[in-house]
Amino acid sequence: MSLPLQHRESAMLVNGFVCKDPEVVTAEDFFLAAKLDMPRDTKMSKVGSNVTLINVMKLVGLNTLGISLARIDYAPLGENPPHTHPRATEILTVLEGTLYVGFVTSNTDNKLFSKVLNKGDVFVFPQGLIHFQFNPNPYKPAVAIAALSSQNPGAITIANAVFGSKPMISDDVLAKAFQVEKNTVDWLQAQFWADNHN
Amino acid sequence: MSLPLQHRESAMLVNGFVCKDPEVVTAEDFFLAAKLDMPRDTKMSKVGSNVTLINVMKLVGLNTLGISLARIDYAPLGENPPHTHPRATEILTVLEGTLYVGFVTSNTDNKLFSKVLNKGDVFVFPQGLIHFQFNPNPYKPAVAIAALSSQNPGAITIANAVFGSKPMISDDVLAKAFQVEKNTVDWLQAQFWADNHN
Amino acid sequence: MSLPLQHRESAMLVNGFVCKDPEVVTAEDFFLAAKLDMPRDTKMSKVGSNVTLINVMKLVGLNTLGISLARIDYAPLGENPPHTHPRATEILTVLEGTLYVGFVTSNTDNKLFSKVLNKGDVFVFPQGLIHFQFNPNPYKPAVAIAALSSQNPGAITIANAVFGSKPMISDDVLAKAFQVEKNTVDWLQAQFWADNHN
Amino acid sequence: MSLPLQHRESAMLVNGFVCKDPEVVTAEDFFLAAKLDMPRDTKMSKVGSNVTLINVMKLVGLNTLGISLARIDYAPLGENPPHTHPRATEILTVLEGTLYVGFVTSNTDNKLFSKVLNKGDVFVFPQGLIHFQFNPNPYKPAVAIAALSSQNPGAITIANAVFGSKPMISDDVLAKAFQVEKNTVDWLQAQFWADNHN
Amino acid sequence: MSLPLQHRESAMLVNGFVCKDPEVVTAEDFFLAAKLDMPRDTKMSKVGSNVTLINVMKLVGLNTLGISLARIDYAPLGENPPHTHPRATEILTVLEGTLYVGFVTSNTDNKLFSKVLNKGDVFVFPQGLIHFQFNPNPYKPAVAIAALSSQNPGAITIANAVFGSKPMISDDVLAKAFQVEKNTVDWLQAQFWADNHN
Amino acid sequence: MSLPLQHRESAMLVNGFVCKDPEVVTAEDFFLAAKLDMPRDTKMSKVGSNVTLINVMKLVGLNTLGISLARIDYAPLGENPPHTHPRATEILTVLEGTLYVGFVTSNTDNKLFSKVLNKGDVFVFPQGLIHFQFNPNPYKPAVAIAALSSQNPGAITIANAVFGSKPMISDDVLAKAFQVEKNTVDWLQAQFWADNHN
Known part of the structure; x- marks a missing residue:
């Protein structure tokens, strides 16, 4: 078991985890007291959401x-902002509340496929596509x-x-990509950016 | 879209679904009003459980x-009896109640890895291994x-x-496999067998 | 070359073997004097069969x-009892004798597909499905x-x-799964269980 | 050969192309007179670049x-703006000119890995990560x-x-995601968006 | 079931077979009376061997x-001449006689890994590498x-x-590749070439 | 990072490279100053070509x-002689000059699919098939x-x-495979063989 690798995140670590010796594997390696039943704090996040992901870094048996x-917890009017998973499709079901969700197809159509989901509904976000969930309820x-x-x-x-x-991407690149003035880019880059995954 | 194939189950259908023409795909193809928030009836099942699986037969966008x-709904003392998924690993979290869960490793060790899971706990059942969940609470x-x-x-x-x-497997085969008399096998085969998946 | 890993069996070891340095690889790494032409003893096995599997634990070049x-050797009336391979499809041909073989499809049909095979016949057991072979000849x-x-x-x-x-799976779980009394389960669990793979 | 599928782009078409009957396949199916040696027009694109992709829609033998x-052609100060490939890694070499290139790793580090590439240099953009190329030369x-x-x-x-x-993603979602006022989002959404792929 | 595709061989048909409707699948789809116990004629082949391959074209359930x-049958001094499998690794065991077998590693080493195999021995030929089997026994x-x-x-x-x-590859290409005169190539190309697979 | 493995070529190393610790990965791991714009020497090669391959041994980020x-550089009348890639499909475009290219399908048809490619044309060589490129221009x-x-x-x-x-493959094997006299094989084996990859 390679702890330095297992507890760090990397774009390159597609399947880079060292297997444990099977003689010392136990049920604990396939278990996590993740408390997924407990509400997470959504106030620490500017976007009003909190993603608790149980992946191989947290549960080595995976x-x-x-x-x-x-x-995923969403504050009133909170959202899991547009994001992608470079190596996975996602399937989601709503446990509480309502979510406006969607994904955008590839170039050149860039179609938005969106739905308002109620409790118990299921939705799929195909691999690598930009998607989001938003809680439209203000209360x-x-x-x-x-x-x-x-x-x-x-x-x-x-x-x-x-x-x-x-470091930051050159504002030349971003100004042209988003068709805005460089100072708009500079202003955006000056924000404090924190993601909503923990 | 090949309806005859898409609405039938088969051991051979690993990836045998015909893609829809992308021009006519809509958000509905990635959505299902599955009502996963609603309790399922567990009384119809002899084993006291009910599995509602959202797979590609029900949600074509998958x-x-x-x-x-x-x-998965479990009656008091109900269980999802020992089973395998021939083409998948499973990750499970408890929404309500308590579950005694486990899987058994391959020959020749046949180790049982088991845990009692409480609400919010997460457990992994590796691909193809025999596993079960049992609700030990009588109420x-x-x-x-x-x-x-x-x-x-x-x-x-x-x-x-x-x-x-x-048809039934020969009782010669099963008597020897389970080290029991043929009439025990015959008695078992005479039971009404119904699975708990719908 | 990681001997502790290479000589142990584990449900998690899908592809967990460490490659040898290619400079020291030789033809011997792709060879095994497995004596697959020699009959195996089928008397040690309660079910009357003996499986000699040449996998990566025995032949590292795989x-x-x-x-x-x-x-696979089968005694008269011997069998390779119902089993699955969690990570493989199997293709089989009969070298000597006759075999009654079959596999059962997934829920909810649980169809038995079976055949009597003679010398030279070929049969396929799809990945993860329960299958068996039985030698119906008493001599x-x-x-x-x-x-x-x-x-x-x-x-x-x-x-x-x-x-x-x-350890054993709870007899509560098994009694319900097999629709038998707990003491039947207990009796079954008290048998000496030995598999037929070596 | 399924023309309606083969000539349309879709995020869902991972491997949805129907194979031609091998008896009628010819060398032409593996060939395209793509004129990849000819400069492409970069003036039609707001971002000053033009991507000519030879994929299975254009070359069925793939x-x-x-x-x-x-x-990829880049005008002076042109760029291939930040983008991802949901199902592929990219390896790139510069034929003419100079490129400032980079990709950003996943959450939560979001490290920018960037380089200035000269003619003949090679760079890799791992699957699904946001990356870009920018021609810093004004002439x-x-x-x-x-x-x-x-x-x-x-x-x-x-x-x-x-x-x-x-249709457009709700400006509520985007305003929160990018930490800007809704009218900034509305202004951005009012731009004419055209991608640089043909 | 697409008969025109299923009964033809093609370099492009990696996975191009249309699945049968599962409702009409039977045990026969997983079975072939291939008579693999019967010796094949090796006299029709210039190289003194005969390969009987049971692949998806012959056994649709695969x-x-x-x-x-x-x-594979080998005449005395017969051989399965140097060949590759573009999409598979091969594992082989000797049922009768003796075989001198080998494979050659990739550039630039081109090491020959060879062994003389006796009855019951097992050997592996890794995917895509050139390999052969030769029966050194003259009787x-x-x-x-x-x-x-x-x-x-x-x-x-x-x-x-x-x-x-x-048609034939240009003798310019082959003369240079094999470092021989063009008329040697021409002589080789004039031979009657028949493969030993059926 | 396992240098002994990373700097050696082997037919067995399908995916045998040890990942670097992500904390110490930099942009340099995804970059190579490969000078792919510079002509390579084609005079050292008997076949008049020079292949500069940027694979994981040279660019660890891959x-x-x-x-x-x-x-690939081709001298006048030079060629990249018939070869295969055991684990890859190849797509090629011509930057300069003209190439006669082709591949041969599997047994039993062994069809040659060939084309003369000009600058900017694209051609595909499917995985594992024998293929070649020849520069027919003498100047x-x-x-x-x-x-x-x-x-x-x-x-x-x-x-x-x-x-x-x-060592060399037995001339018995090669004489029979190529339908030539053993002394022709011996003469061929006595040539100095050097591949054109570096």
Whole structure:
């Protein structure tokens, strides 16, 4: 078991985890007291949501098995902002509340496929496509359970990766890409960017 | 879209669904009003459980995307009896109640890895291994959400496939396999076998 | 080359073998004097069969290559009892004798597809499905060669995994699953369970 | 050969092309007079670039073979703006000019890995990550050849998919995601969005 | 079931078979009376061997399942000449006689890994590498069973593909490749080329 | 990072590279100053060509990502002689000059699919099939860029692997395979064999 690798996130770690010696594997390796029944704090996040992802970094028995699970909490009017999973499709069901969800197809159509989901509805976000969930209710929180088709799906919050990368992407590049003035880009890049995954 | 294929179950249908013409695909193809928030009836099942699986037969947009989702209801003392998924790993979290869960490793060790799960706990059942969930509480039901790493994972309830196949497996074969008298096998085969998936 | 891993069986070891340094690889790494032409003893097995599987644990050159090979010996009236391979399809041909073979499809049909095979016949057991072979001849042994689509296919003998796991599965679970009295389960669990793979 | 499917682009068409009857396949099915040596017009594009992708829609022999090829032309100060390929890694080499290139890793680090590439340099953009190429030279065009690890890699230009989808994503969602006023979002959505792929 | 496709061989048919409707599938679809126990004629072949391959074209139930099986008969001093399988690894065991077998690694080492196999020995030929089997015994035939890790592995007999293609490869190309005079190439191309697979 | 493995070529190393610790990965791991714009020397090669392959051994960031890139230089009348890639499909475009290219399908048809390619044309060589490129112009060199669908595609030059392996394949085997006298084989094996990849 390679702890330095197992507890770090990387775009390159598609399947880079070292297997444990099977003689010392126990049921604990396939178990996590993740408390997915407990509401998460959504106030720490500017976007009003909190994603609790159980992937191979947290549950080592998932290694090579191609699946992970997440609980997502949404504050009233909170959202899981536009993002992609570079290595996974996502299937989601609403446990509490209402969600306006959608994904956008590839170039050149860039069609938005969206729905308002109620409790118990199921929706699919195909691999690598930009998608989001938004809680349109100004008073009540929402909760969803999502599953992803990789033990290490990765998540890329579009705004954070584009305007909050470290170091920053040149404002020449972003001004032209978004058809805005450089000072608009500079202003965006000056925001404090924090993602909503923990 | 090939309706005759899409609405039938088969061991051979690993990825045999015909894609729809993309011009006529809509958000509805990625959506199902599955009512996964609603309790299912567990009284129709002899084993006291009810599995509601959302796979590619029910949600066509899942095709080729390698994932599916299920709600499982357990009566008090009900169980999802020992079974396997021939083409998928499963990750499960408990929404309500308590579950005694486990899986058994391959020959020759046949180790049982088991845990008692409480609300919010997460457990993994690796691809193709025999596993079960049992609600040990005599008064309260339990509910779980599970995800599987295939759009068509399949499910094989061991007792049903072994003793309830159509036609029946020769009792010579089963008597020797289970080290019992043939009339015990015959008695088992005479039971009414119904699985708990719908 | 990681000997502790290479000589142990595990449900998690889908592809967990460490490659040898190519500079020191030789033809011996792709070779095994497996004596697959020699009859195996079938008397040690309660079910009257003996499976000699050449997988990556025995032939290290198979690593990552997705295939393995087996010889199966059947005593008169012996059988390879109902079992599954969690990570492989099997193709089998009869070298000597006659075999009654079959597999059962997934829920909810649980159809038995069976045939009596004579010398030279070929049959396929799709990935993860429960299957068996039985020698119906009371006087003559039978022999088959089988190939599996994984270097580490795994094998789960149903009766052994269900009734002979270590520790045992709760008899509450099994009594309900098999619709029998608990003392029947207890009696079954008290048998000496030994699998027929070596 | 399914023309309606083969000549349309879709996010769902991972491997949905019908194979031709092999008896009528010819060398022409593996060939395209793509004129990849000829400069493309970069003036039609607001971002000053033009991507000529040879994928399975244009070259049917690529079906199931997992690769495609592209020529990219960059005007002076032109760019291939931040985008992802949902189903492919990209490897790129510069044929003419200079390119500032980069990709951003997944949450939560969002590290920018960037380089200035000269003629003959090679760079890799891992599957699903946001990446870009920018020609920093105000006078000279640049040209690159890129290859992608899918016959149908897809491309998602971030700005177009986020602000130019049809229909538009709710400005509530985008205002919160990008931490800007709704009227900024509305202004962005009012731009004419055209991608640079043909 | 697409008969025109299912009964033809093609380099492009990696997984191009149309699934049968599961309602009409029977045990016969997984069975072939292949008579693999019967010696094949090796006199029709210039190289003194005969390969009987049971792949998806002959046994439709193999589709998508990733495996196939072959019997190979060798005349005294007969051989299965240098060939490759473009989509499969092969594992082989000797049923009768003796075989000198080998494979050659990739550039630039081109190491020959070879062994003399006796009855019951097992050898592996990794995917895509050039390999051969030769019966060194001038008096006795040999027989082997081989399995391949694809339902449609393909086979390319090197001499036939290089010197016997239809139409022929330019003798300019072959003379330079083999460092021989063009008239030697022309002489080779004038031979009657017949492969040993049926 | 396992240097002994990363800097050696092997037919067995399908995916055997150890991942670097993500904390120490930088942009340099995804970059190579490969000088693919510079003509390579084609005079050192008997066949008049020079393949510069950028695979995972040279560019470690390619690991697990399934792609590689090559520049191929052809002298006047030079060729990239008949060869295969055991683990990859190739897509090629001509940068300079003219190329006569082709591949041969599997047994038993062994059809040659060939074309004369001019600058900017694109051609595909499906996985594992024997293919070649020849520059028919006696005065001018040619240049191509090719991409391959594996980070470690391997290359097997047919003539070198067949007649130049170390140690040599028995001339009994080769004489029968190519239907020539043993002394012709011996003469071929006595040539100095050097491949054109560096």
